[in-house]
Amino acid sequence: MKAAIIREFGGPQVLQYEEVPDPKVRKDQVLVRVRACAMNHLDLWVRKGLPGVKLPHILGSDIAGEIAELGEYVTGFTVGQRVLLAPMQFCGRCEQCVAGRQNMCRQFTVLGNGVDGGNCELIAVPPVNVIPIPDNLGFEDAASVPLVFLTAFHMLTGRASVRPGHTVLVLGANSGVGIAAVQIAKLFGATVIATAGDARKSDKARELGADFVVNHYEQKIGDEARRITKNAGVDIVIEHVGVATWNESVKALKPNGTLVTCGATTGYQAGIDLRFLFSKQLNLLGSYMGTMGELHEVLKHVFSGKLKPVVDRTFPLAEIREAHEYLEKSQMFGKVVLKP
């Protein structure tokens, strides 16, 4: 098969598009022909070098395609079936896994991070990862869903316990997590303040359902959030930007408000004035991916059309270097998808 492989960490030039042996399907696995693989910022970090990544390595976490072959022990699927893949791997038998908290499993990792991913033509996975998709959901849209919608769903529901009437501040509405979080917060009856970097992205954020949009380059996010909430502050902040927005995100919170973060794209050494933390009784929560139960739950809303993936642009897998350069510039609104 063709695959994009890295043999060393570094810039986009370390990505090599070449012929590699097909994966061998174990008797307890499903072989999937990859039709689309959406990119995440994780791809960039893995390419630049993350601990635990063994070389050579295939990137790519968000996969949609067709079942090409079923291992002897696998039942309940048919060859040719259209599917997406849960973007994670876990042991399936530890205390956390059997309790449904797969993202707390000690062996938990993301496809394309701790194990090979989907920047290739064929991938073998356990049946628990394989989720059939409706006929009206295209492969590019399907691939754009799992990681970011699961992450945003876990942040809002599993961690921050969003409720109708809450006000939710979503940072970076153009990002994958932002696009998902705006829609999920609206689905749960919240008022959404989104941030965006220009007029085009602001319009798109409103189209997704954002009630208010703040330009995070021209306006102070914390001040605007306070103005919009008539000085009350917001109940929940969805953070993934990191150092560049952290102080403003904390400022935007109301007493007993919750900041939940899943990333640090602009840097991870953020600080906090402890006087605000205790006197305002703030909740600062970390969030990482989500559970299999949450994935199935959020997918129901995607399959019914209530939550919509947004694809910015597709690239042939052979042009993966250009795709990485494009993602690095952060000019997109929505997902960048590679097609083998």
Ligand SMILES: [Zn+2]
């Ligand atoms: Zn486990």
